[in-house]
Amino acid sequence: MSMVKKRVFSLERYRMECGQEIPITIGFETYGQLNEIKNNAILVCHFFSATSHAAGKYSTNDIETGWWDALIGPGKAIDTDRYFVICSDTLCNIQFKNPNVVTTGPRSINPQTGKRYGTSFPVFTYRDMAGIQRELVRSLGIEKLVAVLGPSAGGMQTMNWAVHYPDMMEACAVIISGAQTPVLTSLAYLQAAIDAIVLDPQWKDGAYNEGEEPEAGLHLALSLMNLAAYQYKWYDDSFSRDAKRDVISPSYQSIPPFVQKFRGAVSERMLPYDASHYVYTARAAMMHDISRGFPSLEEALGKIRARVLMIPCTSDLLFPPQYSRQAADIINRKGGRASYYEIDSPNGHMAGVVDTHLFAEPLAAFLRGQDIT
Incomplete structure (x- = not known):
């Protein structure tokens, strides 16, 4: 079991989708080694209540490993003998009290006032997170990713990457997520x-x-x-x-x-x-709609150049499979290259985190360049 360290990334100013600019600092972790030509990197985006601790342990005394440890590591689906894996904390990370989380949000100190931002903190979106992660990736000297992927809110970030930075990745995998958060959810x-x-x-x-x-x-x-x-x-x-x-x-x-x-x-x-x-x-999760700013959802998804893999779960109450199917169908109609792989689990939405064995093999094959049928 490899030990991992939290690293920190900062920007003096970042312009949010809402138009406001603020300084930001987030934590991130990496697994595996970046090769000399820096073309083996994968970005993993975390789900709603998780953190950048996607794999490994901070110390031998830790009881639990990172939330996607079953997928990330030597010989695993996201093989760290092959890939260099990055995962960042989100802005406004829910686990603000977790000592291993580094995030900027309403409980952070506003450097202009010396007080907490509170509700003066600008509304952030997952498009903002994709933009911040892009700056993080480029700060590491990486110009193109093998893939971007993640479950739930991680899938929302992935969709924003695919639409807004279409030339920066070869592939993206969207697990228990989709192009728009269902209105009922x-x-x-x-x-x-x-x-x-x-x-x-x-x-x-x-x-x-x-x-x-x-x-x-x-x-x-x-x-x-x-x-x-x-x-x-x-x-x-x-x-x-x-x-x-x-x-x-x-x-x-x-x-x-x-x-x-x-x-x-x-x-x-x-x-x-x-x-x-x-x-x-x-x-941020509620306002996830990849078509915002475009004439239609079709126009937005038509921007995607990466290969796409949609992985829903049959029993998911928060993101039912029809939303993943809809996105895959639209991408293919617009001339893209989308695969659809449905998993069957009694664990609903959390299957994308706790039942990784159900999609580990197709995910590994997809990352190697295969289309999944």
Whole structure:
């Protein structure tokens, strides 16, 4: 098991899609070795609540490896004996309290005021992230990537790369994601999550102090996302009812054991999360629409020159397969080269992270230049 180190990338000024310019600093990690002619690099983009820690460990004492360690490493699908792999933290990374995350967002200090940005931080998009990652990649002396890929919000970043920087990659793989975030997902799990946080009395328009954070709102926001991340059977198994213990209490304030278990799991997961960063990231995911600024979705996807692989999951509630199929069909109609590979898993949206064995072989073949049928 190789040990990895967090590295830091900064830009004195970056012009966001919304028109505002700010200095940015993000963390990134690399795996494998960049060859002399610098043509073996792959960019991996992380999902909504993840970080740049995609593979390996920081120390031998770490219990867990990076979130895509099953795919990234020597001899694996994203073979670090062959490829140099890069993964960066996003702006407004949700895990702001994680000591291994380096990100710029509303809880960062505005150098012009010496105070936290708060809600004065400009709205960011995944098009912005693609642009920042492009500057990171070029700072390493890399002019063209073997591929850009990622699951969920990582797929959103990948789509922006493919459309806005079409000559900078040979291929891109979009896992459990698509060209546009479904409206239902945007309303039910993203905007509703934002509402849950900003309605918390502790929100204070994002100007809350440490120790006085809108934890109740953040807990509800994260609960909404978690409730759509897997499929029904996973919840039945993980938070099953127990008829011997589930008695009817005369008080509505009584919480059934299976609900308590779910809430406890959410509370544990949210420890490194920050509410305002969650609001900004949810907004970025909600506004993902690759056709923004183009006459149509067809025109946007027609810009893609890279080979494309769309990998949806049959049971995905957040990004149902029809959205991946639609994007692949449009790309091919516009003269592009898109493959479609559907995986079948009971783990819903999270299959793109926890069931990598289902698509590891076709992904490896795709990265070697093969079309997947």
